[in-house]
Amino acid sequence: MSSSRLLSVIVPVREGNATLARALNAILASELPRDSYELIVVDDASSDSSPELAARYADTVVRLTARKSGAAYARNRGAELAKGEFLAFVDADVMVRPDTLPRMLTMLADHPELDAVSASHDHAAGAENIVSQYWNLLLRFGEQRHAGTSGNVASPCAIIRRDVFHSAGMYDEWRFETERLEGIEFAQRLEESGRSVFSSRDIPITGLKQWNLLSLCREVWGRSALLARSLGYQRTRVAVPSDVVFTLSRALAPAFAVLCFLVISAAFVPTPNATIKAAIVLLGAIALNFPAYLSFARARGILFAFVVAPLHILMQAVNGLGLCAGWVLRDAVGDREPDATTQAYAEVGVEIWPPVPRANGR
Amino acid sequence: MVPVGTEATTNSERAVQAQAFADAMVMENPEDRRTLGLTFERVRNRAEPRRTPRISLIVVLPENHVVSPDRLAEGLRAHGNQDIDVVVACAGQPTNLSALQRSVGDAQFLLAPAGTSTEDLRELAMRQVPGDIVTLLSGALLPAVGAEVPLVMTS
Numbered sequence: 001m002s003s004s005r006l007l008s009v010i011v012p013v014r015e016g017n018a019t020l021a022r023a024l025n026a027i028l029a030s031e032l033p034r035d036s037y038e039l040i041v042v043d044d045a046s047s048d049s050s051p052e053l054a055a056r057y058a059d060t061v062v063r064l065t066a067r068k069s070g071a072a073y074a075r076n077r078g079a080e081l082a083k084g085e086f087l088a089f090v091d092a093d094v095m096v097r098p099d100t101l102p103r104m105l106t107m108l109a110d111h112p113e114l115d116a117v118s119a120s121h122d123h124a125a126g127a128e129n130i131v132s133q134y135w136n137l138l139l140r141f142g143e144q145r146h147a148g149t150s151g152n153v154a155s156p157c158a159i160i161r162r163d164v165f166h167s168a169g170m171y172d173e174w175r176f177e178t179e180r181l182e183g184i185e186f187a188q189r190l191e192e193s194g195r196s197v198f199s200s201r202d203i204p205i206t207g208l209k210q211w212n213l214l215s216l217c218r219e220v221w222g223r224s225a226l227l228a229r230s231l232g233y234q235r236t237r238v239a240v241p242s243d244v245v246f247t248l249s250r251a252l253a254p255a256f257a258v259l260c261f262l263v264i265s266a267a268f269v270p271t272p273n274a275t276i277k278a279a280i281v282l283l284g285a286i287a288l289n290f291p292a293y294l295s296f297a298r299a300r301g302i303l304f305a306f307v308v309a310p311l312h313i314l315m316q317a318v319n320g321l322g323l324c325a326g327w328v329l330r331d332a333v334g335d336r337e338p339d340a341t342t343q344a345y346a347e348v349g350v351e352i353w354p355p356v357p358r359a360n361g362r
Numbered sequence: 363m364v365p366v367g368t369e370a371t372t373n374s375e376r377a378v379q380a381q382a383f384a385d386a387m388v389m390e391n392p393e394d395r396r397t398l399g400l401t402f403e404r405v406r407n408r409a410e411p412r413r414t415p416r417i418s419l420i421v422v423l424p425e426n427h428v429v430s431p432d433r434l435a436e437g438l439r440a441h442g443n444q445d446i447d448v449v450v451a452c453a454g455q456p457t458n459l460s461a462l463q464r465s466v467g468d469a470q471f472l473l474a475p476a477g478t479s480t481e482d483l484r485e486l487a488m489r490q491v492p493g494d495i496v497t498l499l500s501g502a503l504l505p506a507v508g509a510e511v512p513l514v515m516t517s
Binding site: 025052053054056058060061352 | 413415482487489495496497
């Protein structure tokens with residue numbers, strides 16, 4: 001309750017019964033003294049018992065009871081209440097290590113030129129199924145390749161100076177009601193305003209969410225389509241090259257070129273054989289994704305890399321289709337906006353709780 | 363409903379849309395307020411439109427725990443001059459309720475069976491309070507004999 005705490009840890013949650021307790025327990029097990037930080041959980045209109053579960057651990061629980069508003073909106077409501085000098089945004093489906101938050105704070109204290117620090121996924125995954133393990137390693141692969149001073153507040157665990165967060169306009173709660181791309185957009189804004197964000201490859205977190213094939217396809221589709229539609233592919237790639245959309249799509253253009261080459265070449269094969277052609281295409285696909293497969297093999301073994309190879313190609317296909325859909329929507333419909341009533345309400349400007357999403361100066 | 367941004371949309375229509383949205387924002391389903399053998403008086407009905415968030419402060423007092431006046435005052439001050447619903451969740455029967463009632467006149471009391479853990483008290487209290495923003499304040503272990511007189515303690 002002290003008004004002069006160093007850190008405010010903000011955890012947005014929606015339907016978080018499966019992972020919230022583990023995530024909050026991990027935060028409380030941090031090496032930071034308990035009175036040096038406040039723990040704020042913002043419940044985004046969950047229908048389960050997430051608020052009650054959060055109350056077991058948190059200093060403050062915010063209930064957004066009206067309707068689902070998105071992680072960006074929930075994080076902003078938490079930040080408005082926060083009193084800490086630094087704001088830590090930790091998702092309800094990740095587990096920090098005891099030294100994660102202290103190390104991030106130390107990094108910011110030792111480097112005043114830094115404005116924000118984000119963590120990266122470790123090898124472990126909270127869920128044991130192949131799909132969750134693959135996704136966790138894929139996120140880690142991108143984060144490790146592009147770690148360093150590159151804008152990335154997209155991580156599920158990031159710390160930012162409070163004054164910087166507010167002066168940059170907070171997360172964009174206008175467009176990101178459903179997809180979790182608010183960190184990427186925010187990173188772009190920070191980058192453009194000359195702020196320095198450091199994504200560390202040595203500060204690990206563990207993803208706890210259990211994915212299945214359908215939920216993963218939805219996630220990849222949603223991210224790709226929204227990124228292409230609202231943020232701009234090239235612009236985002238410059239600001240946040242570590243995002244999983246770019247990890248998946250980086251091989252798409254060469255893959256398309258190789259595939260065209262093979263199709264044309266097949267016409268000149270003396271004895272056409274479907275098996276040989278398929279094998280050539282498969283080898284081409286593996287060669288194009290070799291760095292990712294190598295990373296998977298190092299983490300989980302060669303067998304795992306072979307097992308997830310088709311899954312990876314499927315995700316690349318979904319990613320490519322999502323990007324195309326985003327571009328089409330951008331040209332045909334325009335940028336994403338909230339529904340008409342929300343816009344009308346924002347325009348009239350009547351105060352109410354929970355507040356209407358803000359347009360971030362647009 | 364008239365889409366915003368069309369020529370046919372007038373300011374008054376937008377205001378109507380806004381009010382409809384506002385009404386939708388504050389409609390809530392009646393909650394299952396189980397008492398689980400606890401003594402509790404509901405604070406207020408929450409299903410009414412409001413401009414500002416309703417704030418609740420839960421003071422959690424497991425057995426042999428107390429909360430100091432300073433800490434409680436700090437918890438109340440944290441939200442400025444806004445109205446705050448104060449709920450004291452106790453495990454067992456508190457012995458000096460009158461002291462707390464003097465400090466926070468309209469505090470509500472949630473009396474759970476002796477031995478209820480801090481976490482369970484927090485969860486039970488959270489089910490009962492009406493606040494949109496709920497601050498939880500845990501008591502400290504009862505000080506040794508001769509220490510400062512606590513504001514409230516449980517048996």
